[in-house]
Amino acid sequence: MHDKIQALLDKDEIRDLRIRYSHLLDGNRIDELDTVFAKDAVVEVTVGRMEGLDAIKAGLKDAYALFDRDGRGHYPFLHPIANHLIELTGPDTAQGTCYLVDFETASKDDPNPLLLLGLYADEYRRIEGAWRITRSRLDVVWPTSQAPEESNGPA
Numbered sequence: 001m002h003d004k005i006q007a008l009l010d011k012d013e014i015r016d017l018r019i020r021y022s023h024l025l026d027g028n029r030i031d032e033l034d035t036v037f038a039k040d041a042v043v044e045v046t047v048g049r050m051e052g053l054d055a056i057k058a059g060l061k062d063a064y065a066l067f068d069r070d071g072r073g074h075y076p077f078l079h080p081i082a083n084h085l086i087e088l089t090g091p092d093t094a095q096g097t098c099y100l101v102d103f104e105t106a107s108k109d110d111p112n113p114l115l116l117l118g119l120y121a122d123e124y125r126r127i128e129g130a131w132r133i134t135r136s137r138l139d140v141v142w143p144t145s146q147a148p149e150e151s152n153g154p155a
Contacts, residue, residue: 010094014096017036022080036133041134043136045155064076070107077105093125095121097119098120100155102114103115117140117142123136
């Protein structure tokens with residue numbers, strides 16, 4: 001019974017990582033991403049491949065600046081996630097996927113707020129007692145299916 005309870009607790013903490021990522025990115029709190037990613041994490045999203053926490057923060061700050069066309073300093077986009085599926089692969093490792101719906105909220109010529117639909121594939125590791133994302137890849141499935149380095153957007 002204890003193992004099942006621990007698995008539920010682990011999955012809930014892991015699920016919170018992706019939710020926390022969305023809140024931190026969208027709210028321009030990128031400096032707090034060390035609560036989401038491991039120091040040596042690799043992230044592949046629409047703005048390219050970033051290796052290591054410093055590169056992740058720098059790349060996402062650049063993307064944020066690009067999309068904050070109104071200069072509000074917060075929420076030029078929203079990254080809701082859904083259908084989070086997590087598999088514990090060991091006592092301190094896991095993998096998971098979830099859907100991304102990426103909305104732009106900053107002013108733009110096209111009134112459609114939907115920027116893209118995608119699927120995150122993540123790897124997780126418990127480090128010093130806390131779960132972190134160690135690898136993340138976003139596959140864009142709409143408007144066109146593109147590898148991360150070929151598409152546009154802050155996801």
